Amino acid sequence: MQPKPMLFSALTTALAPTISLAQTAEAMPPADEIGYIFNTFMFLVTGFLVFWMAAGFSMLEAGLVRSKNVAMQLTKNIALFSIAAIMFHLVGYNLLYPGEGWTISGVLGAFAPAVLEPVGGSAQTDLSYASVGSDFFFQMMFCATTASIVSGALAERIRLWPFLIFTLVLTGLIYPVEASWKWGGGFLDTVFGFQDFAGSTLVHSAGGWAALAGALILGPRLGKYGPGGKVNALPGSNLTLATLGTFILWLGWFGFNGGSQLYMNSAGNVADISRIFANTNAGAAGGALAALGLTQLLYRKIDLTMVLNGALAGLVSITAEPLAPSLGMAAQIGALGGVIVVIAVPLLDRLRIDDVVGAIPVHLVAGIWGTLAVLFSNDEATLVGQVVPILIVGAFVFSVSGAVWLILKATLGLRVDAEAEAKGLDRAELGMEAYPEFTNG
Numbered sequence: 393m394q395p396k397p398m399l400f401s402a403l404t405t406a407l408a409p410t411i412s413l414a415q416t417a418e419a420m421p422p423a424d425e426i427g428y429i430f431n432t433f434m435f436l437v438t439g440f441l442v443f444w445m446a447a448g449f450s451m452l453e454a455g456l457v458r459s460k461n462v463a464m465q466l467t468k469n470i471a472l473f474s475i476a477a478i479m480f481h482l483v484g485y486n487l488l489y490p491g492e493g494w495t496i497s498g499v500l501g502a503f504a505p506a507v508l509e510p511v512g513g514s515a516q517t518d519l520s521y522a523s524v525g526s527d528f529f530f531q532m533m534f535c536a537t538t539a540s541i542v543s544g545a546l547a548e549r550i551r552l553w554p555f556l557i558f559t560l561v562l563t564g565l566i567y568p569v570e571a572s573w574k575w576g577g578g579f580l581d582t583v584f585g586f587q588d589f590a591g592s593t594l595v596h597s598a599g600g601w602a603a604l605a606g607a608l609i610l611g612p613r614l615g616k617y618g619p620g621g622k623v624n625a626l627p628g629s630n631l632t633l634a635t636l637g638t639f640i641l642w643l644g645w646f647g648f649n650g651g652s653q654l655y656m657n658s659a660g661n662v663a664d665i666s667r668i669f670a671n672t673n674a675g676a677a678g679g680a681l682a683a684l685g686l687t688q689l690l691y692r693k694i695d696l697t698m699v700l701n702g703a704l705a706g707l708v709s710i711t712a713e714p715l716a717p718s719l720g721m722a723a724q725i726g727a728l729g730g731v732i733v734v735i736a737v738p739l740l741d742r743l744r745i746d747d748v749v750g751a752i753p754v755h756l757v758a759g760i761w762g763t764l765a766v767l768f769s770n771d772e773a774t775l776v777g778q779v780v781p782i783l784i785v786g787a788f789v790f791s792v793s794g795a796v797w798l799i800l801k802a803t804l805g806l807r808v809d810a811e812a813e814a815k816g817l818d819r820a821e822l823g824m825e826a827y828p829e830f831t832n833g
Contacts, residue, residue, distance in 0.1 A: 424519040427657030434656035434665075435526035441647025442533035446473045448640030449540040453547060454826070455634025456697065456749045460816025461548045462629055462826035468543045468552065472559045476536035479564035481506050484535055485528055487568035489576050498579040501572045530651055534595050537648075538567045541599025544749030546606045548626075549613050549813050552821050554800040561796050562602055570598055570785050586781040587773040590652035592712035592762035593782055598789045600756020603747070605794040610806055612746030614813050623741045626748075629827070631696055638700040642676050645707045649714040668714045672707065675714070675726030679706020682730030690734070698737070701750045702730030708755055709762035716769035725765045729758040 450469040454462045476484075482505050486493070490501035508525045521527075539559045546555065571594045573580040580586040588594050615624055628634060649672045655661045683702025687695040706726025710717075717725060736753035745752070763782055766773045800806055807813075812820030819825060 422519075427655075428519040428522060430656045431522035431654075432526040434651060434653075435522055435530040438647035438651025439526070439530040439533055441644045442530070442537065442651065443644075445533070445537060445641050445644030445648065446470075446540065448637045448642075448644055449537075449543070450637065451633045451640060452637030452700070453544040453749055455630040455632065455637060456544065456628035457547045458626060458816070459629040459827050459830060460818055460825070462818065463822055463824055464552065464817040465543065465547055466826070467822060468555060469540065471552075471556055472539045472543060472563075473536045475556060475559050476539055476563040477532060479560055480528075480532040480535045480568070483564050484568040485531065487565070487576075488531065488535075488572045489527075490572065498577070498582060499573070500569065501576055501578075534571075534591060534648075535563050535567055538595050538599040538602075539563050541596065541751050541755045542603045542606060545603035545747045545751040546610055547748040548817065549807055550606070550610055551804070551806060551808055552817075554804045554806050557800060557804070558602075558606070558793075558796055562793070566602070566789055566792055567595075567598060570594065570788055573785075574781070580781045580784065584777040584781050585772065585774065586777055587766045587770050588712050588763055588781075589714060589766075590649045590711045592708055592759040593785055596708045596711065596755040597759035597763070597782070598785060600752050600754075600759060601786050601789040602793040603751050604745070604756060605790050606797050607745050607747055607752070609794065609797045609801060612744060613748070614810060616746050617741075617744050621742065623738075628697070634697065634700055638703055641704060642673075642707065645672055645676070645711075649711055653715070664715055670719060671714045671717055671722035672710055674719045674722040675706040675710030675729070676703045677706070678723035678726030679703050679709065679730035679733075682706075682727035683734050686731055686734045697750070698734055701733045701737070701754050705729035705733040705754045705758035708758040709765060711759075712762040713766040713770050713773075716766075721769060725762065725768075728765075729761060732758050732761055 446469060450466055453465040453469065457465050483503060485506040486504045487501035493502035493504070494500065495502060506524075506528050508528065539562055542559070542562065543555070571591075572578045574586050574588055574594055575581075613626065616626060618624055646669050650665045650668045653661060653665050653668060656665060680699050680703035683698045683705075684694055687693070687698045706729045709725050709729030709732075710722050714722070733750065733753045736757045737747075737750055740747055740752060747753070760782055763778055766778060767775060797806065808817060808820060816825075
């Protein structure tokens with residue numbers, strides 16, 4: 393006899409949780425495998441977000457350079473990202489994370505390409521952390537970000553191929569070596585106890601030092617500075633794109649800082665990632681509002697480009713320690729980053745250092761501030777342990793970058809000639825333009 397429909401339905405409803413729990417228990421992977429899955433998933437998703445920052449840098453730079461140089465900036469950005477991907481595979485990853493394979497212990501990592509072996513559904517793998525592929529993918533994005541910082545600062549007068557050769561050295565050698573001193577277990581970590589959670593110094597200031605060396609050797613754009621200390625404004629082509637680029641970078645920074653928690657295998661780690669997201673956002677907001685208010689106070693008009701860079705400086709400032717501060721402190725750390733930008737941009741101009749997009753104030757100066765700000769919230773940080781590594785990384789990146797720039801200047805030549813600069817690098821270097829209907833009439 394078939395059960396009555398209502399009775400059958402009631403029995404099914406009553407037994408469903410028991411059956412479901414039994415099936416779930418049988419299908420549930422071991423705890424270490426669950427942790428491995430969540431850590432790997434975190435690296436992949438946050439890596440996607442950091443990858444999206446490449447689009448942010450491209451749009452920011454396209455908006456802040458003049459129309460005649462937009463296609464060149466876009467070309468540089470897609471090329472530098474591709475170079476970083478290949479160089480990080482060939483040499484960068486194992487220089488940065490040598491494990492036990494240091495060439496010089498604590499100083500110089502291993503010279504070997506990254507190897508990602510296929511695992512397969514049933515093959516054995518080390519479940520203690522995350523997949524090597526996901527770690528490589530996430531860390532490679534940081535390498536590309538360092539190179540993106542240099543691109544905007546030297547815009548509108550540098551030749552394409554010398555810039556790309558420098559990018560090859562920066563992403564393959566300079567960045568992996570100095571970052572290994574902390575993140576690879578090198579001497580900045582073991583000797584100084586240096587604290588730099590997601591790279592205010594190791595990524596952002598490093599890119600800023602490389603950009604500063606290049607800007608000094610390359611010289612300013614034609615017409616940027618006049619006699620008697622006069623500074624001539626050379627407005628960018630599209631503040632809409634620049635604003636879009638800033639918001640894309642703001643979004644990508646959640647992956648940049650959040651993924652640097654490195655683990656998502658427990659409730660505590662997930663809670664910390666959430667806190668990092670909130671503090672990252674607060675830092676950006678503080679930087680933007682501080683720049684907005686200060687430009688109104690100093691110039692009686694708000695400067696949108698300063699507000700955009702203020703938000704970015706706030707993000708850079710909170711990157712060295714996005715977990716420990718309260719929301720209020722995170723906003724204050726970011727706000728001081730925004731103030732730094734408003735002060736540092738005209739200071740560079742007084743020194744006749746031409747930085748087209750403000751990368752040096754945003755990434756170098758605010759990066760230094762953010763690394764020092766760790767002292768206010770992280771009990772493990774010491775003054776010596778923060779200041780000395782800042783100086784060591786700065787000296788290394790600036791001197792090696794300067795040497796590379798000088799070699800390129802003496803051999804290939806760094807700068808386009810005056811005629812090409814006046815015409816614009818789109819036409820002179822690429823033979824195409826981003827906005828031909830406007831620039832050609």
